[in-house]
Amino acid sequence: MNATYFRIELARVMRDVVSMFFVAVLPAFMYVIFxxxxxxxxxxxxxxxxxxxxxxxxxxxxxVTATVGVGGSAAVEQMQGWGRQLGLTPMSDAQRVTTKAAVGFVIAIIPVVAIFVIGALTGAEAEPHVWILSGVLVLVGAAVFSFFGLLAGLLFRSEGAVGAASGSLVILGFLGNVFFPLDGVMLDIARFTPLYGIVALARYPLTEGFAASMTDGSVSQESLWVPIANVVFWGAVLVIATILLARRGRSRQ
Known part of the structure; x- marks a missing residue:
């Protein structure tokens, strides 16, 4: 990783007020409201x-919004020739990739820390191990979803496409049981959506898979393998699709 490039990229992303609003301010506001x-x-x-x-x-x-934005912008920069400009510097491809990944990871930490702190100050209660495990699982899941941003950038090659990919997370969030509890048929559908596994896995230390139906009050328990299988499947889909698109892009050049 290149420390200078990391500092510049981190400052550039954090100066983007609109992006930081959707990454940290909006999710924190939604937590307070809901x-x-x-x-x-x-x-x-x-x-x-x-x-x-x-x-x-x-x-x-x-x-996830943070890593999708950073991953998507990295892909767009590469496709638009910024990678060739950086190729004139002493940095290697590995250094560029790890630096971008580090920036995405740091940006992803911001909403997790901010919302957890706000939660601790506004009545959110959980066993100590829940705070730690859930925070780590959130970051791991967000790292997997960075490939969604990369995929959008490679597929459409524009900043607008990356913005659309970030915006689509709202729809995926509603479908994936992120914003409010689903049950019945909607919950069955949610289990097949990309964000469901990441969030269900992060919540598992808290819920241990138990959930109450909003319609009849019945309680059910979901096995741990369900969110794990979801994360593995969608992670594989995103990684493979990203690799294939990257190879196709290089073959055209």
Whole structure:
């Protein structure tokens, strides 16, 4: 990793007020609205309360938004010739990739830390191990989803496409049980969507797979393999598709 390039890229991303709003401010605001100020936020759930459940989901949404944006911009820069310009510097390809990955990781930490701190100050409660494990799992899931941004950048080669990919996370969030609990047929559909596994896995230390139906109040437990299988499947799809598109792009040059 190149320290100078890392510092420049990190400063560039953090100066983008619009991006940072969607990465950190909006998810934190949504946590406050849907978790902290609601009466049900103090209700017990697993190893904590509902506010913590909402908090983890919003932290995951913010972290994924961060990595999708950074990953997508990296792909667009490469396709538009910035990679050739950097090729004139002493930096190797490996250094450029690891530097971009480091920037994405640091940006993803911002919403997780911010929302967890706000959660701790506004009534989110959970066992100590939940805070640690859920935070780590959120960051791991966000790293996997960075390939979604790379894929969008390689496929459409424009900043607008990357913005559209980030915007599509809102739809995927609603479909993936991120913003509010789903049940019945909608939950069955959610299990096949890309964001479901990341968020369900991050919430597992809190819920241990237990969920109550919003319609009849019945309680069910989901096996751990379900979110793991979702993450592995969609991770493989995104990685393979990104590699294939990158190879096709190089073959055309």
């Amino acid at each position: 978790g902290a100020v609601q009466d049900y936020g103090s209700a017990d759930i697993g190893n904590g309360n509902v506010a913590a459940y909402v908090m983890i989901g919003m932290a995951a949404y913010g972290a």
